[in-house]
Amino acid sequence: KPLLAHIWGEGATTSRSHTALSPGLVSTVVGQGDAATGHGATHDVGIPTSTDAVEDDDEDGELELELGSFLEHVEQGAEDSAAGWPEDESMLPAELDAEVEGRLRPVLFQLARGIAALHQAGRLHRDLKPSNVLVDNQGRVQVLDFGLVQDLNRDEDALSAARVVGTLPYMAPEQVGGQRLGPPADWYAFGVILFEALTGCLPHPEDMGTHELIRAKTTMPAPPPAELREHLPADLVALCGDLLAMAPGDRPEAAEVLRRLGDEEDPVDEGDPAAPLEQRFVGREAELAMLRQAHEEVQQGRQLTIHVSGRSGMGKSALVTTFLREAERHGALLLTGRCYEKEAVPYKAIDPIVDELARHLAGLPPKERKALLPPGLRALARVFKVLEPYCPPEEDQEGGDHIADLLTLRRHAFEALRALLWRLARAHPLVLAIDDLQWSDADSIAALRELLRHPDPPPLLLLLNARSEQLALQPAAQEFLAGGTSTVTPPRTLCVGPLSEEESALVALEQMGPEAVFDQACRERALEIAREAKGVPIFVEELARYRDALDLGQGISLERFICWRVDTLPPEARALLEVVAVAGYPLPQAVAWEAADVATQGWPSIAVLCIKHLARTHGRDPGDLIECYHDRVREAVAASLDAERWRACHLALALSLEQAGDADPERLLTHYLEANEKDRAKERTMGRKFT
Numbered sequence: 014k015p016l017l018a019h020i021w022g023e024g025a026t027t028s029r030s031h032t033a034l035s036p037g038l039v040s041t042v043v044g045q046g047d048a049a050t051g052h053g054a055t056h057d058v059g060i061p062t063s064t065d066a067v068e069d070d071d072e073d074g075e076l077e078l079e080l081g082s083f084l085e086h087v088e089q090g091a092e093d094s095a096a097g098w099p100e101d102e103s104m105l106p107a108e109l110d111a112e113v114e115g116r117l118r119p120v121l122f123q124l125a126r127g128i129a130a131l132h133q134a135g136r137l138h139r140d141l142k143p144s145n146v147l148v149d150n151q152g153r154v155q156v157l158d159f160g161l162v163q164d165l166n167r168d169e170d171a172l173s174a175a176r177v178v179g180t181l182p183y184m185a186p187e188q189v190g191g192q193r194l195g196p197p198a199d200w201y202a203f204g205v206i207l208f209e210a211l212t213g214c215l216p217h218p219e220d221m222g223t224h225e226l227i228r229a230k231t232t233m234p235a236p237p238p239a240e241l242r243e244h245l246p247a248d249l250v251a252l253c254g255d256l257l258a259m260a261p262g263d264r265p266e267a268a269e270v271l272r273r274l275g276d277e278e279d280p281v282d283e284g285d286p287a288a289p290l291e292q293r294f295v296g297r298e299a300e301l302a303m304l305r306q307a308h309e310e311v312q313q314g315r316q317l318t319i320h321v322s323g324r325s326g327m328g329k330s331a332l333v334t335t336f337l338r339e340a341e342r343h344g345a346l347l348l349t350g351r352c353y354e355k356e357a358v359p360y361k362a363i364d365p366i367v368d369e370l371a372r373h374l375a376g377l378p379p380k381e382r383k384a385l386l387p388p389g390l391r392a393l394a395r396v397f398k399v400l401e402p403y404c405p406p407e408e409d410q411e412g413g414d415h416i417a418d419l420l421t422l423r424r425h426a427f428e429a430l431r432a433l434l435w436r437l438a439r440a441h442p443l444v445l446a447i448d449d450l451q452w453s454d455a456d457s458i459a460a461l462r463e464l465l466r467h468p469d470p471p472p473l474l475l476l477l478n479a480r481s482e483q484l485a486l487q488p489a490a491q492e493f494l495a496g497g498t499s500t501v502t503p504p505r506t507l508c509v510g511p512l513s514e515e516e517s518a519l520v521a522l523e524q525m526g527p528e529a530v531f532d533q534a535c536r537e538r539a540l541e542i543a544r545e546a547k548g549v550p551i552f553v554e555e556l557a558r559y560r561d562a563l564d565l566g567q568g569i570s571l572e573r574f575i576c577w578r579v580d581t582l583p584p585e586a587r588a589l590l591e592v593v594a595v596a597g598y599p600l601p602q603a604v605a606w607e608a609a610d611v612a613t614q615g616w617p618s619i620a621v622l623c624i625k626h627l628a629r630t631h632g633r634d635p636g637d638l639i640e641c642y643h644d645r646v647r648e649a650v651a652a653s654l655d656a657e658r659w660r661a662c663h664l665a666l667a668l669s670l671e672q673a674g675d676a677d678p679e680r681l682l683t684h685y686l687e688a689n690e691k692d693r694a695k696e697r698t699m700g701r702k703f704t
Contacts, residue, residue, distance in 0.1 A: 114246060117210055120146075121249075122274045125155035129204060129267035131156075131297025132196045137163045139194070141202035142183045143209060147617065157620060162538050165195065179221065186259050188230045195663040197261035200270065204235075204256025211249060212241040215268035216257060234259055248273065274290040296516030297328070297521055303507055304336040307690035308345070308474055312442050316470040316502060319667055320494045321478045324507035325629065326643070328552035329478050332509060333446055336476075346373065346441035352452035362447050362457035366395065370433070371399040385440075392425035427463040434464065443473040450479040450490050458489040465501040477504065483631055518543040520550060524557035541569045549643065573647040578625055585611040588619040590627055592640055594650035594661035598680075601673065608662070608669040664688035 124146060131138055139161040147155045159664055161178050179188050184202035188194055201471060208216050216235035217226055217508070235257040238250050247364035253275050258264045265273070307317045323329050341347050350365025358364055374382050386403060394400040437443055447453070465475070477494065484491050495504030512520065521539035522529045538560065546552035552571055559574060588609040593600060596701040600608075602619065611618050619639060622628035641647035668685035670676035685694035 014436065018433060021209075029551075054631065071222045071357075085324040110413050117249075118274070120148055120154050121207065121629045122204070122271070124156070124265070125203065125270050125274055127154060127156050128199050129271065131162075132165065132199070136166045136192060137196065138199050138202075139163055139179050139188070139330075140183075141199055141206065142180050143206055146206070149294065157617075163194070173292075181226060182217070183232075187261055189227050189230050189258070195261065196267070197264045199487055200267075201258075201261075201262050204253055204264075207249065207253045207256065208238055211253060214241065252355075256282075259369065273595075275408060276455075294331060295333050295519040296512055297335075297509075299508055300332055301336060301339075303505075304333075305339075307505070308336075308340055308444070311444075311472055311474040314472045316465060316472055316475075316503040318465065318477060318502065319477040320504040320506045321476060321509060322484075322494075322506055323482050324482050325480045326549060326626070327509045327511070328550040329480075329485060331550075332391070333448070333478055335477055335494050335583060337446060339441070339442065340444050343442050346437060347444050347446065348373070349446045350450075350611055351448040352450060352457075360396070360454070360457050361657050362450060362453040362458055363460050366445055367430070368436075369399040371403070374400075374403055380576075383432065385436045387429050387436065389429040389432070391426055392422055393427075393429040393433075395422060396426040414433055424463070427460055431464050431471060436472060438472045443471070444476065445473055446476040446478070448478045450477045450494070451483040451486050453487055453490050455487075455489040458487075458493050462498055462501055467500055468501075471499070486631060511554070512543075512550055513548065514540075514543045517546055517548055517550075517553045520553045524554050524558075538569070545569045545571050547645075552645075555626065571645060572649040572652070575627070577644055578627065578655070579650060582621065582625070583618070583626075585609070586621045589618045589643075590622055591654060591658065591660050592645045592666060593628060593639055595654070595659065597664055598648065599631065599638035599640040600666075601636050602630065602639045604666075604669045605639050605671050606635075606670065608665040610665070658660075658687045665691060666691070 019319050045246065128138070128141070136159075138156070138159070140158060141156075145158045147157060179202075181207045183202040185194075185198040205216060210369070217229045218690045219235070221229060235254075238253050239245055252265070252270070255263070255265050256270070260287060276462060296608075303663040304319065307319055311317055321329050321333055337347055337349065346367045350362065352361050368441070377385070382403065383405070386405065391404045392402065394404050434443065461475075464471070477492065479494065484494070492498070494504055494506075500633060518536075521542040522535065525535050525539065529539070539557070542553060542556045542560070546556055556569060559577075560569065579590065582590065589605055589611055592605055592609040595604075607620075619628065619630060623630065623642075626638055626642050627650075629642050632639075640648070651659075663684045667681055667688060667690070670681060670684070684696055685691075
């Protein structure tokens with residue numbers, strides 16, 4: 014159930030739901046531009062879902078593996094923000110009594126441990142709020158919605174303020190003000206959640222307009238919770254006040270927060286929270302060689318595009334990240350970005366590239382920066398507001414302010430960006446990398462064509478990473494990657510497939526720890542894992558990570574591991590997975606929810622399945638598809654069902670498909686036959702519709 018409902022009880026209501034903001038909307042109210050030019054959309058995060066954690070790190074399982082100790086506590090959740098909180102005033106009890114406090118402290122502690130684990134893994138959440146925190150019936154906490162997570166393990170410029178994102182009432186002053194972010198920003202959001210849990214309201218009044226709220230956050234300290242409600246625990250009031258300090262440096266760090274919440278036995282390492290343990294990248298030598306060769310060709314004056322293709326879980330992101338780090342060490346300028354499924358900003362594939370470009374310009378000496386800026390920059394700044402500070406003051410209306418036609422503005426804008434990339438490429442080897450291109454938009458693909466068109470495209474290496482099983486979701490991207498245009502150099506395709514047995518064993522040893530390579534038993538177990546995983550990196554890593562949880566007396570078995578993981582699922586998520594496995598083909602999510610009888614809790618169940626790498630989705634709408642993460646997951650789950658459950662799933666699928674309409678007759682017939690519903694199957698073959 015939702016965090017605040019768990020604390021105060023089912024009948025209590027507190028704040029209304031809030032939506033995370035896009036860069037443009039916040040930029041508008043802090044005086045950086047006009048949202049009307051295309052950056053005023055909002056991120057649709059009204060429904061809490063953990064699938065974004067998978068979107069961020071699905072390629073190598075990194076997030077789930079690093080945070081497994083926290084995320085494994087996730088057993089059950091309930092959706093709360095799809096309908097939003099009621100619009101009436103606070104209905105909380107008059108006092109925070111012992112019973113309420115008894116529920117509050119454990120979940121606060123768990124949430125704090127989760128935030129600390131996230132930071133130790135080198136990640137910043139940036140969108141912590143009550144609707145992104147669920148609590149199961151056993152009081153265990155689940156953090157949701159990792160769609161805005163940022164990598165802390167990068168240089169300081171990469172954490173600067175070109176992209177201002179988050180949910181405004183929970184954003185720290187430095188986050189609203191476009192400053193460099195670090196762990197204190199998440200601890201401020203934790204403080205707002207604590208304030209709301211103690212008082213039933215937010216630190217700044219909800220009826221403030223956006224401009225007023227931003228001004229208040231950056232100029233007015235939050236009031237003490239004790240001013241709004243009496244008889245609150247003094248230690249939590251004091252902690253809340255410290256967490257809501259205006260200056261990031263005045264807020265307590267993870268170890269102190271946990272100590273003040275009662276952690277005496279397992280303090281958090283107070284080392285650099287942005288320095289997670291690095292694992293050595295192993296294997297993929299042929300793929301790395303192809304990327305290195307392309308980089309060398311670009312340095313001879315060519316433009317090349319590499320399409321990094323493969324199913325999710327094959328390690329595409331890890332491969333590209335390894336190459337990018339190597340290229341950066343050799344002097345390359347990297348401009349990287351990622352497309353997010355739920356993001357609704359225009360040019361979503363180009364926008365983060367321009368953000369990183371702005372960060373690079375900000376770090377240059379003024380004279381060097383001025384030499385890079387091309388004519389017509391103001392047209393580009395009208396499309397990407399982050400570049401406005403770099404428009405020369407002498408550039409008059411001929412620079413773009415006079416252009417009213419949007420198509421003409423776009424042409425001038427990308428001519429300027431193309432010229433800017435040319436100038437950058439003369440100074441450094443230039444590499445652009447865009448991850449998850451399957452979530453891009455048609456405008457972004459059109460912009461890429463304009464930037465790379467012949468003659469004389471900028472000499473740069475463009476890496477486009479896309480999940481092969483979902484690329485059809487963006488036809489424009491699919492056509493571009495297939496070389497369906499004569500105006501640009503056709504992309505080369507780098508297919509990332511299964512690892513070799515030797516590579517898989519090395520990955521398993523790496524996961525086991527630095528001493529494993531010297532241990533004969535570990536080497537033998539790594540080879541056993543490699544054979545069982547059949548080259549799928551995510552399976553290699555998970556079998557290695559959870560090897561001690563399995564009955565090793567029976568040998569390593571992926572099927573047994575999958576069943577062990579399924580046994581830990583909450584009932585709703587398990588029922589949904591069983592229905593999807595029995596179907597054997599991608600199902601519309603609404604059909605799967607109906608067949609599994611979890612229609613009211615579909616999204617949290619899907620979130621749990623995606624986090625545990627048991628299912629994957631093809632979008633966020635009820636009509637979008639869900640399927641098992643891998644054929645071996647489907648086979649293991651289906652094989653675990655008894656005859657009665659098998660028939661029940663097939664019958665539920667048939668009825669749900671018929672109710673949805675336009676069902677494939679052959680599939681309906683198959684489901685009815687498997688359900689032993691011979692009369693229904695006979696009627697179906699005779700073409701009669703029945704109820």
